[in-house]
Amino acid sequence: MKVLHLLRTSAYNTPDLSECLATFQPNDQLVLLDDGCYNLTHVLLNEFIENNGAQCVSFIKDHATARAMETNSKSNVNAINLDTLVNLTFECDSVITWQ
Amino acid sequence: MKTLSIVVTTPPYSPLTITAINYIKSAIALGVSINGVFFYQDGVINASEHHTIPNDEYQVLTEWKALNKNHNIPLHVCVSASEKRGLSDEITINAQQTTNINECFTVSGLGELVELSTSSKRVVQF
Amino acid sequence: MNNNTKHIAILNASAATAPSAKDALDTTLIYASFEQPISLFYQGEGVRQLVNNQDLTTIHVKDFLKTMSAFSFYDIENIYVCENSLKSRLLAANFHIENVQVLTPHEFANKLHEHQVILRF
Numbered sequence: 187m188k189v190l191h192l193l194r195t196s197a198y199n200t201p202d203l204s205e206c207l208a209t210f211q212p213n214d215q216l217v218l219l220d221d222g223c224y225n226l227t228h229v230l231l232n233e234f235i236e237n238n239g240a241q242c243v244s245f246i247k248d249h250a251t252a253r254a255m256e257t258n259s260k261s262n263v264n265a266i267n268l269d270t271l272v273n274l275t276f277e278c279d280s281v282i283t284w285q
Numbered sequence: 286m287k288t289l290s291i292v293v294t295t296p297p298y299s300p301l302t303i304t305a306i307n308y309i310k311s312a313i314a315l316g317v318s319i320n321g322v323f324f325y326q327d328g329v330i331n332a333s334e335h336h337t338i339p340n341d342e343y344q345v346l347t348e349w350k351a352l353n354k355n356h357n358i359p360l361h362v363c364v365s366a367s368e369k370r371g372l373s374d375e376i377t378i379n380a381q382q383t384t385n386i387n388e389c390f391t392v393s394g395l396g397e398l399v400e401l402s403t404s405s406k407r408v409v410q411f
Numbered sequence: 412m413n414n415n416t417k418h419i420a421i422l423n424a425s426a427a428t429a430p431s432a433k434d435a436l437d438t439t440l441i442y443a444s445f446e447q448p449i450s451l452f453y454q455g456e457g458v459r460q461l462v463n464n465q466d467l468t469t470i471h472v473k474d475f476l477k478t479m480s481a482f483s484f485y486d487i488e489n490i491y492v493c494e495n496s497l498k499s500r501l502l503a504a505n506f507h508i509e510n511v512q513v514l515t516p517h518e519f520a521n522k523l524h525e526h527q528v529i530l531r532f
Contacts, residue, residue: 208493269315272315281407283411285411394441398441
Protein backbone atom coordinates (compact mmCIF):
# COMPACT_ATOMS: atom_id res chain seq x y z
CA MET A 187 0.00 0.00 0.00
CA LYS A 188 1.05 3.52 -0.77
CA VAL A 189 1.29 5.90 2.19
CA LEU A 190 1.03 9.69 2.10
CA HIS A 191 3.29 11.16 4.79
CA LEU A 192 2.35 14.63 6.03
CA LEU A 193 5.27 16.19 7.89
CA ARG A 194 4.35 19.28 9.93
CA THR A 195 7.38 19.80 12.16
CA SER A 196 10.97 20.89 11.73
CA ALA A 197 13.69 18.31 12.27
CA TYR A 198 15.51 21.05 14.18
CA ASN A 199 12.74 20.66 16.82
CA THR A 200 11.53 17.05 16.79
CA PRO A 201 12.58 13.57 15.58
CA ASP A 202 9.47 13.38 13.33
CA LEU A 203 11.44 13.67 10.06
CA SER A 204 13.81 10.82 10.93
CA GLU A 205 10.96 8.65 12.22
CA CYS A 206 8.98 9.39 9.07
CA LEU A 207 11.90 8.53 6.76
CA ALA A 208 12.48 5.28 8.69
CA THR A 209 9.02 4.09 7.62
CA PHE A 210 9.13 5.51 4.07
CA GLN A 211 8.78 3.00 1.22
CA PRO A 212 9.52 3.50 -2.51
CA ASN A 213 5.95 4.22 -3.68
CA ASP A 214 5.15 6.60 -0.81
CA GLN A 215 4.79 10.37 -1.03
CA LEU A 216 6.16 12.90 1.45
CA VAL A 217 4.54 16.35 1.71
CA LEU A 218 6.04 19.10 3.87
CA LEU A 219 3.38 21.28 5.51
CA ASP A 220 3.57 24.08 8.06
CA ASP A 221 6.93 24.00 9.92
CA GLY A 222 7.73 20.84 7.97
CA CYS A 223 8.84 23.26 5.23
CA TYR A 224 11.90 24.11 7.32
CA ASN A 225 13.22 20.65 6.45
CA LEU A 226 13.88 21.88 2.89
CA THR A 227 17.28 22.96 4.21
CA HIS A 228 17.86 20.06 6.60
CA VAL A 229 20.71 17.65 5.93
CA LEU A 230 18.51 14.58 6.62
CA LEU A 231 16.02 15.54 3.93
CA ASN A 232 18.73 16.56 1.47
CA GLU A 233 20.44 13.16 1.91
CA PHE A 234 17.10 11.44 1.43
CA ILE A 235 16.51 13.36 -1.82
CA GLU A 236 20.02 12.55 -3.08
CA ASN A 237 19.35 8.84 -2.51
CA ASN A 238 15.70 8.64 -3.58
CA GLY A 239 15.20 11.54 -5.98
CA ALA A 240 12.97 14.56 -5.47
CA GLN A 241 9.87 13.21 -7.25
CA CYS A 242 8.44 11.62 -4.09
CA VAL A 243 8.75 14.86 -2.06
CA SER A 244 6.69 18.04 -2.26
CA PHE A 245 5.90 21.05 -0.10
CA ILE A 246 2.95 23.41 0.25
CA LYS A 247 3.98 26.54 -1.62
CA ASP A 248 2.20 29.07 0.65
CA HIS A 249 3.61 27.41 3.76
CA ALA A 250 7.16 27.63 2.41
CA THR A 251 6.72 31.22 1.23
CA ALA A 252 5.52 32.22 4.70
CA ARG A 253 8.82 30.91 6.08
CA ALA A 254 11.12 32.23 3.30
CA MET A 255 11.91 28.60 2.52
CA GLU A 256 10.88 28.59 -1.11
CA THR A 257 13.65 31.00 -2.07
CA ASN A 258 16.18 29.51 0.35
CA SER A 259 15.75 25.96 -0.80
CA LYS A 260 18.20 24.78 -3.45
CA SER A 261 16.54 21.44 -3.98
CA ASN A 262 14.24 20.75 -6.91
CA VAL A 263 11.34 19.60 -4.73
CA ASN A 264 7.80 20.09 -6.13
CA ALA A 265 5.80 23.05 -4.87
CA ILE A 266 2.11 22.11 -4.60
CA ASN A 267 -1.10 23.65 -3.27
CA LEU A 268 -3.75 22.16 -0.98
CA ASP A 269 -5.89 21.04 -3.95
CA THR A 270 -3.02 18.82 -5.08
CA LEU A 271 -2.68 17.57 -1.50
CA VAL A 272 -6.37 16.56 -1.47
CA ASN A 273 -5.85 14.66 -4.72
CA LEU A 274 -2.74 12.95 -3.31
CA THR A 275 -4.81 11.90 -0.29
CA PHE A 276 -6.97 9.77 -2.57
CA GLU A 277 -4.14 8.60 -4.87
CA CYS A 278 -2.43 7.08 -1.83
CA ASP A 279 -4.01 4.33 0.28
CA SER A 280 -3.48 5.81 3.74
CA VAL A 281 -2.11 8.89 5.46
CA ILE A 282 0.30 9.34 8.38
CA THR A 283 0.60 12.78 9.94
CA TRP A 284 3.93 13.46 11.62
CA GLN A 285 3.40 16.36 14.03
CA MET B 286 -17.62 8.94 -4.16
CA LYS B 287 -14.59 10.34 -2.37
CA THR B 288 -15.32 10.53 1.35
CA LEU B 289 -13.10 11.98 4.01
CA SER B 290 -12.99 12.35 7.77
CA ILE B 291 -10.70 14.75 9.56
CA VAL B 292 -9.20 14.52 13.04
CA VAL B 293 -8.17 17.88 14.53
CA THR B 294 -5.82 17.81 17.54
CA THR B 295 -4.49 21.38 17.42
CA PRO B 296 -5.91 24.39 19.31
CA PRO B 297 -7.66 27.39 17.65
CA TYR B 298 -4.69 29.71 18.19
CA SER B 299 -2.32 27.52 16.17
CA PRO B 300 -1.62 28.11 12.46
CA LEU B 301 -1.77 24.31 12.18
CA THR B 302 -5.55 24.57 12.65
CA ILE B 303 -5.80 27.08 9.79
CA THR B 304 -4.08 24.51 7.57
CA ALA B 305 -6.73 21.94 8.53
CA ILE B 306 -9.54 24.38 7.67
CA ASN B 307 -7.97 25.30 4.32
CA TYR B 308 -7.47 21.61 3.50
CA ILE B 309 -11.16 20.93 4.22
CA LYS B 310 -12.19 23.90 2.02
CA SER B 311 -10.04 22.57 -0.84
CA ALA B 312 -11.57 19.11 -0.46
CA ILE B 313 -15.11 20.55 -0.57
CA ALA B 314 -14.27 22.59 -3.67
CA LEU B 315 -12.98 19.42 -5.36
CA GLY B 316 -16.27 17.61 -4.67
CA VAL B 317 -15.03 15.46 -1.80
CA SER B 318 -17.71 14.61 0.75
CA ILE B 319 -16.60 15.35 4.33
CA ASN B 320 -18.26 12.83 6.66
CA GLY B 321 -17.19 14.72 9.74
CA VAL B 322 -14.50 16.44 11.74
CA PHE B 323 -13.52 14.86 15.06
CA PHE B 324 -11.88 17.20 17.56
CA TYR B 325 -9.55 15.43 19.98
CA GLN B 326 -6.81 16.43 22.43
CA ASP B 327 -6.27 20.24 22.30
CA GLY B 328 -8.44 20.30 19.18
CA VAL B 329 -11.55 20.43 21.37
CA ILE B 330 -10.67 24.01 22.39
CA ASN B 331 -11.86 25.03 18.90
CA ALA B 332 -15.42 24.42 20.14
CA SER B 333 -15.17 26.87 23.04
CA GLU B 334 -17.90 29.50 22.91
CA HIS B 335 -15.78 31.90 24.90
CA HIS B 336 -12.44 32.34 23.23
CA THR B 337 -11.93 35.75 21.73
CA ILE B 338 -9.53 36.32 18.88
CA PRO B 339 -8.60 39.93 17.98
CA ASN B 340 -10.61 41.24 15.00
CA ASP B 341 -7.60 41.56 12.73
CA GLU B 342 -6.62 37.90 13.19
CA TYR B 343 -7.92 34.73 11.55
CA GLN B 344 -11.35 33.87 13.00
CA VAL B 345 -11.13 30.13 13.51
CA LEU B 346 -14.55 29.69 15.17
CA THR B 347 -16.26 31.69 12.39
CA GLU B 348 -14.67 29.36 9.84
CA TRP B 349 -15.78 26.19 11.66
CA LYS B 350 -19.33 27.60 12.00
CA ALA B 351 -19.42 28.30 8.25
CA LEU B 352 -18.24 24.77 7.42
CA ASN B 353 -20.98 23.38 9.65
CA LYS B 354 -23.80 25.68 8.51
CA ASN B 355 -22.99 26.12 4.79
CA HIS B 356 -21.68 22.63 4.05
CA ASN B 357 -23.47 20.53 6.70
CA ILE B 358 -20.20 19.15 8.02
CA PRO B 359 -20.70 17.49 11.42
CA LEU B 360 -18.25 18.83 14.01
CA HIS B 361 -17.77 16.30 16.81
CA VAL B 362 -15.92 17.19 20.01
CA CYS B 363 -14.65 14.37 22.19
CA VAL B 364 -16.49 14.53 25.51
CA SER B 365 -13.64 13.34 27.74
CA ALA B 366 -11.06 15.60 26.05
CA SER B 367 -13.51 18.52 26.42
CA GLU B 368 -14.25 17.98 30.09
CA LYS B 369 -10.52 17.82 30.88
CA ARG B 370 -10.25 21.30 29.34
CA GLY B 371 -13.24 22.87 31.10
CA LEU B 372 -15.65 22.51 28.20
CA SER B 373 -19.05 20.95 28.78
CA ASP B 374 -22.64 21.06 27.58
CA GLU B 375 -23.83 20.24 31.10
CA ILE B 376 -22.72 23.21 33.17
CA THR B 377 -24.65 26.20 34.41
CA ILE B 378 -23.19 29.54 33.39
CA ASN B 379 -26.39 31.49 34.00
CA ALA B 380 -30.15 30.89 33.75
CA GLN B 381 -30.06 31.11 29.96
CA GLN B 382 -26.81 29.33 29.28
CA THR B 383 -25.98 25.74 30.24
CA THR B 384 -23.08 25.09 27.91
CA ASN B 385 -19.77 26.68 26.94
CA ILE B 386 -19.55 24.69 23.72
CA ASN B 387 -20.62 26.45 20.55
CA GLU B 388 -23.91 25.20 19.12
CA CYS B 389 -22.31 24.14 15.83
CA PHE B 390 -20.40 21.40 17.64
CA THR B 391 -21.79 18.05 18.78
CA VAL B 392 -20.47 16.49 21.97
CA SER B 393 -19.56 12.90 21.06
CA GLY B 394 -17.64 9.94 22.40
CA LEU B 395 -14.57 8.33 20.86
CA GLY B 396 -16.96 5.83 19.28
CA GLU B 397 -17.77 8.57 16.77
CA LEU B 398 -14.13 8.47 15.65
CA VAL B 399 -14.52 4.75 15.00
CA GLU B 400 -17.69 5.42 12.98
CA LEU B 401 -15.97 8.16 10.94
CA SER B 402 -12.93 5.92 10.33
CA THR B 403 -14.99 3.05 8.99
CA SER B 404 -17.43 5.13 6.93
CA SER B 405 -14.81 7.24 5.09
CA LYS B 406 -12.39 6.38 2.29
CA ARG B 407 -9.63 8.34 4.02
CA VAL B 408 -8.92 9.71 7.49
CA VAL B 409 -6.52 12.64 7.79
CA GLN B 410 -5.17 13.72 11.16
CA PHE B 411 -4.25 17.38 11.70
CA MET C 412 -22.44 1.39 12.84
CA ASN C 413 -21.84 0.62 9.19
CA ASN C 414 -20.49 -2.77 8.24
CA ASN C 415 -17.12 -1.69 6.93
CA THR C 416 -14.05 -2.68 8.85
CA LYS C 417 -10.73 -0.99 8.40
CA HIS C 418 -7.32 -2.11 9.52
CA ILE C 419 -6.39 0.50 12.08
CA ALA C 420 -2.87 1.31 13.28
CA ILE C 421 -2.07 3.41 16.31
CA LEU C 422 1.48 4.70 16.05
CA ASN C 423 2.73 5.53 19.53
CA ALA C 424 5.35 8.28 19.50
CA SER C 425 5.13 9.59 23.07
CA ALA C 426 6.62 8.45 26.37
CA ALA C 427 4.21 7.31 29.10
CA THR C 428 4.53 10.65 30.90
CA ALA C 429 3.12 12.58 27.91
CA PRO C 430 -0.68 13.07 27.85
CA SER C 431 -0.68 11.78 24.25
CA ALA C 432 0.25 8.29 25.48
CA LYS C 433 -2.99 8.01 27.45
CA ASP C 434 -4.98 9.47 24.54
CA ALA C 435 -3.46 6.82 22.25
CA LEU C 436 -4.43 4.06 24.68
CA ASP C 437 -8.03 5.35 25.05
CA THR C 438 -8.34 5.48 21.27
CA THR C 439 -6.90 1.97 20.93
CA LEU C 440 -9.36 0.46 23.39
CA ILE C 441 -12.34 2.15 21.72
CA TYR C 442 -11.43 0.79 18.28
CA ALA C 443 -10.91 -2.64 19.86
CA SER C 444 -14.25 -2.54 21.69
CA PHE C 445 -15.96 -1.72 18.38
CA GLU C 446 -14.24 -4.86 17.04
CA GLN C 447 -12.04 -3.10 14.54
CA PRO C 448 -8.83 -4.97 13.72
CA ILE C 449 -6.19 -2.83 15.39
CA SER C 450 -2.40 -2.96 15.54
CA LEU C 451 -0.12 -1.07 17.87
CA PHE C 452 3.19 0.39 16.78
CA TYR C 453 5.80 1.81 19.14
CA GLN C 454 8.50 4.00 17.63
CA GLY C 455 10.81 6.74 18.90
CA GLU C 456 9.93 7.90 22.41
CA GLY C 457 6.82 5.71 22.15
CA VAL C 458 8.94 2.65 22.96
CA ARG C 459 9.27 3.94 26.52
CA GLN C 460 5.61 2.99 27.12
CA LEU C 461 6.67 -0.67 27.00
CA VAL C 462 9.61 -0.49 29.39
CA ASN C 463 9.38 -2.61 32.51
CA ASN C 464 9.44 -1.29 36.11
CA GLN C 465 7.99 2.17 35.48
CA ASP C 466 6.05 3.60 38.44
CA LEU C 467 4.02 6.61 37.39
CA THR C 468 2.40 6.82 40.83
CA THR C 469 5.59 8.35 42.25
CA ILE C 470 4.78 11.47 40.20
CA HIS C 471 1.03 11.21 40.90
CA VAL C 472 0.18 10.10 37.38
CA LYS C 473 -2.48 7.38 37.16
CA ASP C 474 -0.80 4.11 36.24
CA PHE C 475 -2.57 3.61 32.92
CA LEU C 476 0.24 1.32 31.76
CA LYS C 477 -1.43 -1.46 33.79
CA THR C 478 -4.35 -1.30 31.35
CA MET C 479 -1.99 -2.43 28.59
CA SER C 480 -1.94 -5.93 30.11
CA ALA C 481 -5.61 -6.14 29.05
CA PHE C 482 -4.66 -6.02 25.35
CA SER C 483 -5.12 -9.78 24.94
CA PHE C 484 -8.59 -9.51 26.52
CA TYR C 485 -9.44 -7.00 23.75
CA ASP C 486 -7.98 -9.38 21.12
CA ILE C 487 -5.19 -6.93 20.39
CA GLU C 488 -2.46 -9.26 19.21
CA ASN C 489 -0.43 -7.17 16.79
CA ILE C 490 2.00 -5.21 18.93
CA TYR C 491 5.14 -4.04 17.17
CA VAL C 492 8.16 -2.14 18.42
CA CYS C 493 10.95 -0.66 16.32
CA GLU C 494 14.28 -2.32 17.10
CA ASN C 495 16.28 0.79 16.15
CA SER C 496 14.27 2.99 18.53
CA LEU C 497 15.13 0.58 21.37
CA LYS C 498 18.80 0.36 20.40
CA SER C 499 19.28 4.10 20.02
CA ARG C 500 17.91 4.53 23.58
CA LEU C 501 20.11 1.72 24.95
CA LEU C 502 16.94 -0.15 25.96
CA ALA C 503 16.70 -3.95 26.18
CA ALA C 504 13.64 -5.78 24.86
CA ASN C 505 12.34 -6.18 28.41
CA PHE C 506 8.66 -5.22 28.39
CA HIS C 507 5.85 -5.15 30.95
CA ILE C 508 3.39 -6.78 28.53
CA GLU C 509 3.63 -9.99 26.54
CA ASN C 510 3.50 -10.72 22.81
CA VAL C 511 5.47 -7.65 21.75
CA GLN C 512 7.25 -8.25 18.46
CA VAL C 513 10.56 -6.46 17.95
CA LEU C 514 10.88 -5.59 14.26
CA THR C 515 13.71 -4.19 12.15
CA PRO C 516 12.89 -0.75 10.67
CA HIS C 517 12.15 -2.43 7.33
CA GLU C 518 9.76 -4.98 8.87
CA PHE C 519 8.20 -2.23 10.98
CA ALA C 520 7.56 -0.11 7.87
CA ASN C 521 6.14 -3.13 5.99
CA LYS C 522 3.66 -3.87 8.78
CA LEU C 523 2.63 -0.22 9.05
CA HIS C 524 1.89 -0.18 5.31
CA GLU C 525 -0.74 -2.91 5.76
CA HIS C 526 -3.10 -0.46 7.51
CA GLN C 527 -5.75 1.82 6.02
CA VAL C 528 -6.18 4.20 8.93
CA ILE C 529 -3.07 5.29 10.82
CA LEU C 530 -3.27 7.68 13.76
CA ARG C 531 -0.11 8.90 15.49
CA PHE C 532 -0.05 10.19 19.05
